[in-house]
Amino acid sequence: METIRILSPNQIKTVEKEAVDSYFLTEEILMESAALSVYNIIVERFKGFSVIIYCGPGNNGGDGLALGRILSNNGYKVYIDIIDSSKYNGASKRNFQAAEKLGLLENKIDIKGDKTLIVDAIFGVGLNRVIADDIQGIISSINSLQNPVISLDIPSGINGFNGKIMGEQCINSDITVTFIAPKIGLYLFPGANFCGEIIIESLSLPPALFNKLSAPRVNKPIKIKPRKTDIHKSSYGKVINISGSENYFGAPYFVSKAALLSGCGYSMLSSPPSIKEAISSIAPELVYINESDIIDSVKSSSCTVFGPGLGVNYRSKSLLKKIIKIETKNLIIDGDGLTILADSMKRIKNIQSSLILTPHPKEMSRLLGKTLDEVENSRIESALELSTISNAIVVLKGVYSVITTPQKDVYINTESSNSLATAGSGDILCGIIAGLCGYTDPLSAVKSAVYIHGKVGQYAKEQIGDFGVTANSLLSFIPEVINSHLDTNL
Ligand SMILES: NC(=O)C1=CN([C@@H]2O[C@H](COP(=O)(O)OP(=O)(O)OC[C@H]3O[C@@H](n4cnc5c(N)ncnc54)[C@H](O)[C@@H]3O)[C@@H](O)[C@H]2O)[C@@H](O)CC1
Ligand SMILES: Nc1ncnc2c1ncn2[C@@H]1O[C@H](COP(=O)(O)OP(=O)(O)O)[C@@H](O)[C@H]1O
Ligand SMILES: [K+]
Missing domain, CATH: 3.40.1190.20 (Ribokinase)
Structure with a gap:
């Protein structure tokens, strides 16, 4: 199997574009795959939890909205806190409309509940400027809670290119589920301090999409051969x-x-x-x-x-x-x-x-x-x-x-x-x-x-x-x- 590449946000965007342009995938397919991959993790690790999802203005928010719909349709209690719905378009807009129709934007959940999971879908790799005070306030209040936090793609507030924090604080996550390929900013400090466990969900894209990219690889060991029978003390150097x-x-x-x-x-x-x-x-x-x-x-x-x-x-x-x-x-x-x-x-x-x-x-x-x-x-x-x-x-x-x-x-x-x-x-x-x-x-x-x-x-x-x-x-x-x-x- 090809080793996993660690990509910059621009390389991720190139891969996504080529997946759509050359392999007939759609934004909807990718967003649904991303949301489903997180749904499976929640079922495995947070069965029976209520889920509060904070959704930002872009496609990261769209992933959160799709996740909310899938969770809710499978019996989970879900509340989606929308930060700004005015910029949604394409797949994000449809997921917003679906969540609205299902009533997921209305019924608040007691955040202090024992078994309440927070999902951070505020910003992904599209974060491109310092976070303003109002959103910074939401991030700080999430960080002050004891609840488990899953970040979609990257903890909101980390710059995916360089690991810098684009404000006073980024989300301090327990688990980061990163889509398509891990972003380099997840492994650079200070951002790397806040990712928790990193789970890579490749969304099953064609491996050929990654071949031409010049990017670091995740280090995996070579397979080590067992020692032979007919050896002496210097046989292996x-x-x-x-x-x-x-x-x-x-x-x-x-x-x-x-x-x-x-x-x-x-x-x-x-x-x-x-x-x-x-x-x-x-x-x-x-x-x-x-x-x-x-x-x-x-x-x-x-x-x-x-x-x-x-x-x-x-x-x-x-x-x-x-x-x-x-x-x-x-x-x-x-x-x-x-x-x-x-x-x-x-x-x-x-x-x-x-x-x-x-x-x-x-x-x-x-x-x-x-x-x-x-x-x-x-x-x-x-x-x-x-x-x-x-x-x-x-x-x-x-x-x-x-x-x-x-x-x-x-x-x-x-x-x-x-x-x-x-x-x-x-x-x-x-x-x-x-x-x-x-x-x-x-x-x-x-x-x-x-x-x-x-x-x-x-x-x-x-x-x-x-x-x-x-x-x-x-x-x-x-x-x-x-x-x-x-x-x-x-
Ligand atoms: N494009 C695709 O095909 C896929 C995208 N995916 C998701 O989409 C994300 C990227 O989506 P986007 O490119 O929409 O980016 P984001 O969702 O990260 O955010 C971009 C939006 O946030 C605004 N913004 C940026 N910095 C801000 C700041 N400091 N304060 C306030 N607003 C700010 C931008 O103006 C833009 O509206 C990925 O991280 C991933 O979660 C996944 O669904 C997988 C497939
Ligand atoms: N916080 C950490 N997490 C993971 N690896 C670490 C951490 N701190 C140190 N290491 C690893 O431990 C080793 C320390 O090496 P070095 O600084 O040369 O120490 P020393 O000279 O005392 O043996 C390096 O391989 C480094 O990557
Ligand atoms: K995020």
Whole structure:
């Protein structure tokens, strides 16, 4: 199945127009499909609830009106609050007339009722200016309620292009049901804070409509093959991890251990002697590499990790200079390695290996010479810029990590968890990528690792709770997540 594209509101409008012009669909068919998809979700999750639907002046309001009719005709108690009916035309107008005929605009429902669901159909992707005070007031009063809220297409008030809030507040939703394809604004902050669970309803449009679009894709993992029988410890590669310094003894452990847990049978660690002592008793399965053997180990490994917790000093700088010159299979530069690289960006073109860079936004800002705000306001563009300059696969980390390639492919990882916001979690990502490099090509390894890391966060939160997840506990969920994503048909 084709991966899902994340579109801008303009691209959505192009798709809709082509669906109507070239595939003989109609606005009515699309609106009805959108409304039916939400109806099914309400039946599944809010059976027996009364439903109050706030409908705005455009087609988003039209979706809400169609939903109200379908709910009411199926026995739900429905009240529709119309914000402005003067602009309805086409399908929205017919749905308005139908709702009026059914009396859905008349009988108010007690909003404080125990089982009352709010549907937000105020604005969709047509929001194009700052919200005026009267509508802002409606949004604030909805936000002050305890009732569950479902937003149609996008929480009203979020700009679908850039995730900005077009006023004081947007609707704070529990569930956003987004139609045709997810809008990019759902995954950009601050709007992304208010979407709740995002459910994508494609409305069964012809896949060909999306083929020509240049747009980010939702990151899905590749299928991982089960391990073969006739293997030895190096069959799926060897990882060498050059990391750690006196104050950062966790990074070397988390990277190397995560690589082993991700299927690498031979995980080598080069760290200062004090770290070797600290880690050897808890991770005796690691192989320690002396300073003098680093270069040979890099040459013979399937993946080199350089930088987590390494410190920025003479030793680490000169090590990077040497490693850059070696032709190895895959080189991941992370953490302090990226800080060192930021000071010598001209060297980046000389790197001989297939390169993977995994900056968090601050590291990215140093690499590109931008401010943190500039990076955060242009996450996709920044990651693409770094991929282009460095010829590397880039992971710009964050709530929705962005993966880019020198060929300008963009993937956004939508499965993640705030449980990952804990020291050492980035090291674990690094280790998973390194481990999977022995199984597949670097891009597939990165995509799968970022997805698996996000799922590890979700599993950990589900089993441990909102508080209490640490990098150590994240490690223990790696096997469960990978084993549940194996494809035995491969
Ligand atoms: N066109 C189609 O084929 C489909 C459209 N769909 C729905 O239609 C929505 C888009 O519809 P529209 O393009 O009508 O856009 P909206 O329904 O988002 O709103 C546009 C209307 O709001 C007004 N408006 C914009 N900003 C405002 C502000 N700050 N204050 C007050 N009024 C403001 C505009 O003047 C216009 O009248 C989608 O989000 C989706 O929910 C779905 O039914 C799927 C199919
Ligand atoms: N709130 C969050 N939601 C989802 N993922 C998060 C969140 N906070 C952090 N992460 C993920 O956790 C990891 C943190 O990496 P990083 O900042 O390098 O931390 P560290 O250096 O301490 O290991 C990244 O993969 C990032 O995407
Ligand atoms: K909406």
